[in-house]
Amino acid sequence: MAREAPTERRRQILxxxxxxxxxxxxxxxxxxxxxxxxxxxxxxVYHYFASKENVLNELFVQRWSLLLEAIxxxxxxxxxxxxKLGVVAGFIIDSYRYDPDLMKVIIVEVTxxxxxxxxxHLEQINAAYLGIARIVSDGQAAGVFRRDIDxxxxxxxxxxxxxxxxxxxxxxxxxxxxxxxxxxRELVVKTICEGLNQR
Amino acid sequence: MAREAPTERRRQILxxxxxxxxxxxxxxxxxxxxxxxxxxxxxxVYHYFASKENVLNELFVQRWSLLLEAIxxxxxxxxxxxxKLGVVAGFIIDSYRYDPDLMKVIIVEVTxxxxxxxxxHLEQINAAYLGIARIVSDGQAAGVFRRDIDxxxxxxxxxxxxxxxxxxxxxxxxxxxxxxxxxxRELVVKTICEGLNQR
Amino acid sequence: MAREAPTERRRQILxxxxxxxxxxxxxxxxxxxxxxxxxxxxxxVYHYFASKENVLNELFVQRWSLLLEAIxxxxxxxxxxxxKLGVVAGFIIDSYRYDPDLMKVIIVEVTxxxxxxxxxHLEQINAAYLGIARIVSDGQAAGVFRRDIDxxxxxxxxxxxxxxxxxxxxxxxxxxxxxxxxxxRELVVKTICEGLNQR
Amino acid sequence: MAREAPTERRRQILxxxxxxxxxxxxxxxxxxxxxxxxxxxxxxVYHYFASKENVLNELFVQRWSLLLEAIxxxxxxxxxxxxKLGVVAGFIIDSYRYDPDLMKVIIVEVTxxxxxxxxxHLEQINAAYLGIARIVSDGQAAGVFRRDIDxxxxxxxxxxxxxxxxxxxxxxxxxxxxxxxxxxRELVVKTICEGLNQR
DNA sequence: CATGAATGAGACTTCATTCAT
DNA sequence: TATGAATGAAGTCTCATTCAT
Numbered sequence: 001m002a003r004e005a006p007t008e009r010r011r012q013i014l015x016x017x018x019x020x021x022x023x024x025x026x027x028x029x030x031x032x033x034x035x036x037x038x039x040x041x042x043x044x045v046y047h048y049f050a051s052k053e054n055v056l057n058e059l060f061v062q063r064w065s066l067l068l069e070a071i072x073x074x075x076x077x078x079x080x081x082x083x084k085l086g087v088v089a090g091f092i093i094d095s096y097r098y099d100p101d102l103m104k105v106i107i108v109e110v111t112x113x114x115x116x117x118x119x120x121h122l123e124q125i126n127a128a129y130l131g132i133a134r135i136v137s138d139g140q141a142a143g144v145f146r147r148d149i150d151x152x153x154x155x156x157x158x159x160x161x162x163x164x165x166x167x168x169x170x171x172x173x174x175x176x177x178x179x180x181x182x183x184x185r186e187l188v189v190k191t192i193c194e195g196l197n198q199r
Numbered sequence: 200m201a202r203e204a205p206t207e208r209r210r211q212i213l214x215x216x217x218x219x220x221x222x223x224x225x226x227x228x229x230x231x232x233x234x235x236x237x238x239x240x241x242x243x244v245y246h247y248f249a250s251k252e253n254v255l256n257e258l259f260v261q262r263w264s265l266l267l268e269a270i271x272x273x274x275x276x277x278x279x280x281x282x283k284l285g286v287v288a289g290f291i292i293d294s295y296r297y298d299p300d301l302m303k304v305i306i307v308e309v310t311x312x313x314x315x316x317x318x319x320h321l322e323q324i325n326a327a328y329l330g331i332a333r334i335v336s337d338g339q340a341a342g343v344f345r346r347d348i349d350x351x352x353x354x355x356x357x358x359x360x361x362x363x364x365x366x367x368x369x370x371x372x373x374x375x376x377x378x379x380x381x382x383x384r385e386l387v388v389k390t391i392c393e394g395l396n397q398r
Numbered sequence: 399m400a401r402e403a404p405t406e407r408r409r410q411i412l413x414x415x416x417x418x419x420x421x422x423x424x425x426x427x428x429x430x431x432x433x434x435x436x437x438x439x440x441x442x443v444y445h446y447f448a449s450k451e452n453v454l455n456e457l458f459v460q461r462w463s464l465l466l467e468a469i470x471x472x473x474x475x476x477x478x479x480x481x482k483l484g485v486v487a488g489f490i491i492d493s494y495r496y497d498p499d500l501m502k503v504i505i506v507e508v509t510x511x512x513x514x515x516x517x518x519h520l521e522q523i524n525a526a527y528l529g530i531a532r533i534v535s536d537g538q539a540a541g542v543f544r545r546d547i548d549x550x551x552x553x554x555x556x557x558x559x560x561x562x563x564x565x566x567x568x569x570x571x572x573x574x575x576x577x578x579x580x581x582x583r584e585l586v587v588k589t590i591c592e593g594l595n596q597r
Numbered sequence: 598m599a600r601e602a603p604t605e606r607r608r609q610i611l612x613x614x615x616x617x618x619x620x621x622x623x624x625x626x627x628x629x630x631x632x633x634x635x636x637x638x639x640x641x642v643y644h645y646f647a648s649k650e651n652v653l654n655e656l657f658v659q660r661w662s663l664l665l666e667a668i669x670x671x672x673x674x675x676x677x678x679x680x681k682l683g684v685v686a687g688f689i690i691d692s693y694r695y696d697p698d699l700m701k702v703i704i705v706e707v708t709x710x711x712x713x714x715x716x717x718h719l720e721q722i723n724a725a726y727l728g729i730a731r732i733v734s735d736g737q738a739a740g741v742f743r744r745d746i747d748x749x750x751x752x753x754x755x756x757x758x759x760x761x762x763x764x765x766x767x768x769x770x771x772x773x774x775x776x777x778x779x780x781x782r783e784l785v786v787k788t789i790c791e792g793l794n795q796r
Numbered sequence: 797c798a799t800g801a802a803t804g805a806g807a808c809t810t811c812a813t814t815c816a817t
Numbered sequence: 818t819a820t821g822a823a824t825g826a827a828g829t830c831t832c833a834t835t836c837a838t
Contacts, residue, residue, distance in 0.1 A: 009822080025314040027226060030807060041824040046809065082396075104314075112311035114370045115224040115303075126372050136395065145395045149386055152373050153364070157390050160363020161356035168355050171313045173325050187348055191356050195394030196335065196344045197281075208797085229832060240799045242836085251833065407818085423712040425624060428811060439820045441815085450812065480794075502712075510709035512768045513622040513701075524770050534793065543793045547784055554765050555758035555788050562757020563750070569711045571723050572749050585746055589754050593792030594733065594742045595679075606801080627828060638803040643830065 010048045013038045017055045022101035026056055026109045026117070056117060060110045063102060064124050067091060071131035081139030082193050088132060089162055090185045096166050097181045104170050107163060129155050145193075158192050209247045212237045216254045221300035225255055225308045225316070255316060259309045262301060263323050266290060270330035280338030281392050287331060288361055289384045295365050296380045303369045306362060328354050344392075357391050408446045411436045415453045420499035424454055424507045424515070454515060458508045461500060462522055465489060469529035479537030480591050486530060487560055488583045494564050495579045502568050505561060527553050543591075556590050607645045610635045614652045619698035623653055623706045623714070653714060657707045660699060661721055664688060668728035678736030679790050685729060686759055687782045693763050694778045701767045704760060726752050742790075755789050 016038030020029045031052050035042045049055045074087040096103040110118050111125055118125065133155035139145035145154075165184060169176035215237030219228045230251050234241045248254045273286040295302040309317050310324055317324065332354035338344035344353075364383060368375035414436030418427045429450050433440045447453045472485040494501040508516050509523055516523065531553035537543035543552075563582060567574035613635030617626045628649050632639045646652045671684040693700040707715050708722055715722060730752035736742035742751075762781060766773035 027315065031809085032807085042826090043809090043811080043824055044822080046811095047822070047824095052808075108312070108314045112366075113307070114366065115307045116226065118370075122370060122372075129367075129372060139395070144397060146397050149390055149395060152367075153383070153386055154390060154395055156363045156367050156373060157360035157387065160359040160361070160366075162359070164355045164359020164362065165352070167311075167313065167359075168328075168351075171317075171321060173321075173328060174351050174355060184352070187352055188356065191348055191353060191391065191394070193394050193396050195390070195392050195396075196338070196348060196353055197392045197394075198343060198345045206797095230834085231832085234800095241801090242799055242834095243797080245834070246797070246799095425713065429813085430811085433821095440822090441813095441820055442818080444813070445818070445820095506710070506712045510764075511705070512764065513705045514624065516768075520768060520770075527765075527770060537793070542795055544795050547788055547793060550765075550771050551762070551781070551784055552788060552793055554761045554771060555785065558757040558759070558761020558764075559754035560757070561761065562753045565709075565711065565757075566726075566749075566753050569715075569719060571719075571726060572753060582750070585750055586754065589746055589751060589792070590788065591792050591794045593788070593790050593794075594736070594746060594751055595790050595792075596741060596743050628830085629828085639805090640803055640830090640832080641801080643832095644801070644803095647830095649829075 009040065009044065013040065013045055013048055014055065014059060018059060018099075018101045018105055021056065021059075021105040021109060026052075026105075053117065056105070056109060057120065059102065060106050060117075060121055061124070063095065063106055064121070064128070067095070068124070068127055068131065071128060071135075075131060075135060075138075081135055081142065081144050082189060084135045085132070085158060085192065086185060086189045088135070089158075089188045092162050092166070093181055093185050096169065097178070100170070103166060107166055108170070111163065112167075129159055132158055154192070158188075161188055161192060206247075208239065208243065212239060212244055212247055213254065213258060215239075217258060217298075217300045217304055220255065220258075220304040220308060225251075225304075252316065255304070255308060256319065258301065259305050259316075259320055260323070262294065262305055263320070263327070266294070267323070267326055267330065270327060270334075274330060274334060274337075280334055280341065280343050281388060283334045284331070284357060284391065285384060285388045287334070288357075288387050291361050291365070292380055292384050295368065296377070299369070302365060306365055307369070310362065311366075328358055331357055353391070357387075360387055360391060405446075407438065407442065411438060411443055411446055412453065412457060414438075416457060416497075416499045416503055419454065419457075419503040419507060424450075424503075451515065454503070454507060455518065457500065458504050458515075458519055459522070461493065461504055462519070462526070465493070466522070466525055466529065469526060469533075473529060473533060473536075479533055479540065479542050480587060482533045483530070483556060483590065484583060484587045486533070487556075487586045490560050490564070491579055491583050494567065495576070498568070501564060505564055506568070509561065510565075527557055530556055552590070556586075559586055559590060606637065606641065610637065610642055610645055611652065611656060615656060615696075615698045615702055618653065618656075618702040618706060623649075623702075650714065653702070653706060654717065656699065657703055657714075657718055658721070660692065660703055661718070661725070664692070665721070665724055665728065668725060668732075672728060672732060672735075678732055678739065678741050679786060681732045682729070682755060682789065683782060683786045685732070686755075686785050689759050689763070690778055690782050693766065694775070697767070700763060704763055705767070708760065709764075726756055729755055751789070755785075758785055758789060 013034060017029075017034045020033045020037050024033065029052075031045050032042055034052075034055065035045050038045075045052075045055070049058070070091040071088055074084045077084070079087065110121060112118070114122060114125070129152070133152045136145060136154045136158075137151035140147050140151060165174070165188065168174035169180075174180075212233060216228075216233045219232045219236050223232065228251075230244050231241055233251075233254065234244050237244075244254070248257070269290040270287055273283045276283070278286065309320060311317070313321060313324070328351070332350045335344055335353045335357075336350035339346050339350060364373070364387065367373035373379075411432060415427075415432045418431045418435050422431065427450075429443050430440055432450075432453065433443050436443075443453070447456070468489045469486055472482045475482065477485065508519060510516070512520060512523070527550070531549045534543055534552045534556075535549035538545050538549060563572070563586065566572035572578075610631060614626075614631045617630045617634050621630065626649075628642055629639055631649075631652065632642050635642075642649075642652070646655070667688040668685055671681045674681070676684065707718060709715070711719060711722070726749070730749045733742055733751045733755075734748035737744050737748060762771070762785065765771035766777075771777075
């Protein structure tokens with residue numbers, strides 16, 4: 001169908017943007033780089049997006065909304081709080097595993113850049129933290145989690161641990177093989193729920 | 200001391216830079232903004248610093264070396280592994296408490312911007328992670344910490360939790376009163392060492 | 399007729415162009431604006447016109463040729479020189495009265511923009527001045543008009559007075575009711591022929 | 598004095614702008630053209646002016662305020678109304694005689710472009726028309742000018758005649774020697790006050 | 797040391813025009 | 818005829834850095 005072409009082009013540009021943003025960072029990326037990578041004319045980027053920033057915004061929103069959905073879904077499931085945290089961690093880690101460039105862009109350029117683009121999306125970002133905090137406080141209410149650690153505090157620790165892990169993979173500070181990804185999901189939950197202490 | 204004491208002007212410029220970097224972010228800060236804030240002539244910034252980036256670098260290096268020293272020092276102390284982690288967490292949290300702008304700049308513009316400036320300092324940044332990892336592996340060797348959680352993995356989780364906490368304070372996502380700061384030190388260690396699970 | 403009647407689409411586009419040129423000015427008008435206003439596909443404008451400038455040119459030429467015809471016609475009539483000037487003034491004023499947008503475009507974007515588009519049409523524009531000058535010099539030859547005022551000078555004054563009047567209406571500097579239009583024709587001739595002086 | 602240099606540079610840029618605006622028109626002038634003509638670096642234009650448009654605005658305001666002063670001054674003098682109109686016409690014509698490029702720019706790009714830049718200055722432009730209108734109505738009150746021609750109408754005719762004259766010179770439609778300039782002042786007043794009719 | 801004018805490369809964005817369908 | 822996606826040249830403005838005084 002000819003009608004689908006426009007959508008394809010958009011996709012093509014978004015995919016190219018992920019690549020170059022991941023490679024060079026948003027600020028060092030010129031619109032020309034996106035167009036070159038996408039193998040389209042310069043102006044076409046502006047045919048589909050109002051600005052370079054909008055391209056990044058769209059990448060973030062599309063992906064982040066999936067995370068929010070995943071959190072919301074697991075929240076309402078019958079799983080134990082620990083399992084729920086495992087679902088969240090798993091979703092984020094798998095997002096990285098299957099599209100490391102996209103997650104790199106989202107983390108480096110948006111969630112960890114709250115001073116610039118992140119500011120725009122602070123509410124969305126916070127929505128994720130709040131969802132995790134609800135999982136924790138539900139666990140507290142159910143007597144599964146201790147009550148002397150504030151749920152929003154716990155949420156930050158949990159999310160921070162995961163994101164730092166991804167950062168470590170992204171910048172090659174810790175090994176990131178498929179086995180590591182599989183294990184990481186378990187470990188991060190184990191760390192946060194059971195703690196480092198030897199029993 | 201081998202290093203000459205920075206002149207007062209230098210200091211004046213660095214302090215101004217912290218303010219404007221914290222306020223506007225590094226990229227949105229023009230050299231003129233720094234000079235204005237420092238109440239100093241435009242060109243003087245270039246008299247003392249080779250480039251705008253160098254100003255940021257210096258801010259980072261000065262502060263980060265203190266953290267590395269603190270980690271090294273506690274590593275060699277007689278404290279328990281848990282206490283050592285508490286020292287590290289406390290140092291970072293106090294750094295924020297006593298100079299939130301500076302820590303905001305360091306976190307937002309350097310450690311969490313590993314794609315741009317962070318890249319330059321990746322080794323220094325990693326040195327901190329490695330120091331924390333050594334504390335953990337020492338604890339594992341001493342039988343205090345469990346061994347099924349990799350020490351560098353644990354280090355990332357621990358540091359990530361702290362940094363995310365600071366992010367939360369910086370962007371107003373979680374409350375940050377003096378009492379919170381005091382408590383946070385305890386809580387972050389408790390979370391990572393003991394875990395969230397109810398005993 | 400040698401010229402084929404413009405299709406309806408052409409007309410539709412020209413009419414839309416008048417509206418948007420009048421509203422936003424030629425330079426601030428994008429081809430897309432014309433197409434939108436005409437409720438026509440973007441590319442269709444280029445199907446009927448070689449360029450955006452050509453649209454304006456056509457608007458001008460169509461209208462201006464009517465003025466030239468009117469001048470030529472009255473020149474050859476039996477009327478007095480004063481009456482002839484009245485016909486010219488009346489034609490221009492009525493053009494504005496019945497299609498203010500079109501006259502606004504012609505005056506603002508062409509005759510008063512001799513540095514850009516006007517340059518292209520300078521000869522046509524001058525043809526009108528020359529026609530008016532001939533009316534004046536005929537009047538001088540007939541002893542009706544004084545001879546110490548050069549006819550081309552008088553022509554400029556006469557045309558300039560009328561155009562300034564239209565400008566005043568266009569930009570709301572002087573009131574422009576139907577009565578004003580009626581009166582203006584008389585007044586402009588009276589002013590130029592009889593002068594302001596009290597007798 | 599070193600302190601005067603900045604002002605000189607500003608002047609240098611303004612003078613260059615007059616030349617290129619007159620030659621190519623405002624829209625066809627690139628900022629680079631101004632810088633080249635002024636023989637200064639590109640960026641210096643932006644050091645002194647906020648935008649290309651501001652350069653034009655300044656040229657207009659500087660010149661037009663002189664006209665407004667001249668009108669105000671003659672208004673309050675003891676001269677006859679006819680003499681006052683002569684002063685106004687003389688001022689405008691002399692402005693053209695001594696700096697034709699500047700007047701060309703002001704007329705072509707501002708007063709006759711009320712749809713674009715003129716809009717910004719409409720009030721200033723109108724102030725001149727109103728001043729002239731006051732001269733006329735004073736003359737009417739004094740019984741020197743006829744009362745059946747509205748003063749603002751007369752003002753528009755008078756100013757329009759002068760401006761059209763300048764246009765004619767600017768675009769080479771009527772001869773513009775020094776003798777013509779001298780004569781024009783007399784003629785335009787004679788035309789408007791005494792009229793074309795043979796006595 | 798100190799000043800701030802001067803430089804000029806760089807990048808975003810616009811939009812007239814073309815073209816495949 | 819009609820459509821609107823695709824092209825890419827052009828030009829404004831920014832701002833880090835240099836330099837003369």
